[in-house]
Amino acid sequence: MEKYNERYARHYALSDFGFEGQQKMMEAKVLVIGAGGLGCPVLQYLSAAGIGVIGIVDHDHVSLSNLQRQTLYTTDDIGKQKSEVAASRLALMNPENEIVNYSIELTSNNAWKIISEYDIVVDCTDNFASRYLINDACVLLNKPLIFGAIYKYEGQVAVFNLSSEKKDRVHYRHLFPESPKPDDVQNCNDVGVLGVLPGMIGMMQANEVIKIITGLGEVLDGKLLTFNMLTYETYILDISIEQSAENLIPNNRKTFEATDYSILCGISKTNINDLSPDHFTAMISFDDTLTIDVRELNELPAVDFKHIQIPLSQLNERLSELKTFNIVLFCQSGKRSLKAAEILMNHFGDTKKISHLKGGITAFKQEKNEQKD
Structure with a gap:
C-alpha cells in the first residue's frame, strides 16, 4: 500500500x-x-x-x-x-x-x-x-x-x-x-x-x-x-x-x-501571404494596397487605419470592385480573412498579390498594446 x-x-x-x-x-x-x-x-x-x-x-x-x-x-x-x-x-x-x-x-x-x-x-x-x-x-x-x-x-x-x-x-x-x-x-x-x-x-x-x-x-x-x-x-x-x-x-x-x-480539411494556404502585425502595418501604408475588413458591419473593435469593408458573405458578389494588385484582408481572428484570401486566389489566380493578417485584429491590437508598454 x-x-x-x-x-x-x-x-x-x-x-x-x-x-x-x-x-x-x-x-x-x-x-x-x-x-x-x-x-x-x-x-x-x-x-x-x-x-x-x-x-x-x-x-x-x-x-x-x-x-x-x-x-x-x-x-x-x-x-x-x-x-x-x-x-x-x-x-x-x-x-x-x-x-x-x-x-x-x-x-x-x-x-x-x-x-x-x-x-x-x-x-x-x-x-x-x-x-x-x-x-x-x-x-x-x-x-x-x-x-x-x-x-x-x-x-x-x-x-x-x-x-x-x-x-x-x-x-x-x-x-x-x-x-x-x-x-x-x-x-x-x-x-x-x-x-x-x-x-x-x-x-x-x-x-x-x-x-x-x-x-x-x-x-x-x-x-x-x-x-x-x-x-x-x-x-x-x-x-x-x-x-x-x-x-x-x-x-x-x-x-x-x-x-x-x-x-x-480545406484550409490550404497555397500562395497566400500570412502577415504578422508589423508586416501588416507596413503593408497597408502603401498607396497601391487595398485593405479590406471582411467582418460583418459594426463588428468591434473598430480600426483607425484606411480600409474598406466587404463582409465575407458579400465578397463573391463584389469581386469586380477589386482593381488593385495588392490586396490585404483582415477579420477578428484570421479565420474569415484566410477564407476570403482563398476565394480571391481561386478567382484571380496569380494576377493579384493576396495577403491576410494572421491572428486577426485581435493579435494586431494585442501587439500594439504590448509595444506601448
Whole structure:
C-alpha cells in the first residue's frame, strides 16, 4: 500500500476509490492537447487529482480575450506561451505531478511520437484539422481519446477508441466521417462563447479521464453527451459504427505522417501571404494596397487605419470592385480573412498579390498594446 498523502485524503475516504484508485492515478500518463478554454479546467482538475504525468501541447500565446474563460492565466500572462504558463502554474498547484511541456503545434510529423508516450489523450482543440489528426493517431496507436467541443451556449463530450474489442471501437470519424467546409462552421472567436461553458465541459472531460483510469462509473464510451447551459438539457446519444469510416483512417504511421490535415480539411494556404502585425502595418501604408475588413458591419473593435469593408458573405458578389494588385484582408481572428484570401486566389489566380493578417485584429491590437508598454 502506498504511503498516506494528506493531499488525497478525500479520495482515500471514498470506499470504491481509496488507496488503490489513487495509486492508479499516480501511475497514469495523460496528454492534454490544447491549453485554452477546455484545456485549462482539464489540466487543473487532473493536476489536483494527482495524475502522475501530464503532457501539455499548445503553441498559442495568451491574449486578453482568453481571460474571460481560460482560468489558468492572468493579465500579467498576456503574450506569454500558454503551455509554459500552464506548466508553471500546475507545478505550484501540485508539485508532485510531472508536467511535460510541448510548446509546439501538433502536426502529423510529431503527433505519433508524442501521443505514443501517453496512456490517455484529451482533445481540447478548437479546429477540425487538429481533431481529425488526433483521432487518426489515437486509432492507429490504440489510445483512448476524450473529446470535447463548445459552441456559444452548448457543449459536447465523448469517449472514443476505448472498447476492448477493436471491431467495437467507436472513433471521431464515426461521428463526423469527413471535415465540413471551413465556411460551414463558425469559431468561438467569431460567434462568442459563454465563459463558464468550457469550464463545465472541461470538467466533464477530466471526469471521464478519472473514470477510465480507476474503473469507476459508466464511461461515455461510444456515446456523445450534449449539454445546454441555458436550459440544462442533457442528451446522451449512442454513436453508430459506420464501417466505411474505417477507410478514411491512414493505414499506418508512414501514411499518417504523410497526410496534411490542413489540406484535408480545406484550409490550404497555397500562395497566400500570412502577415504578422508589423508586416501588416507596413503593408497597408502603401498607396497601391487595398485593405479590406471582411467582418460583418459594426463588428468591434473598430480600426483607425484606411480600409474598406466587404463582409465575407458579400465578397463573391463584389469581386469586380477589386482593381488593385495588392490586396490585404483582415477579420477578428484570421479565420474569415484566410477564407476570403482563398476565394480571391481561386478567382484571380496569380494576377493579384493576396495577403491576410494572421491572428486577426485581435493579435494586431494585442501587439500594439504590448509595444506601448
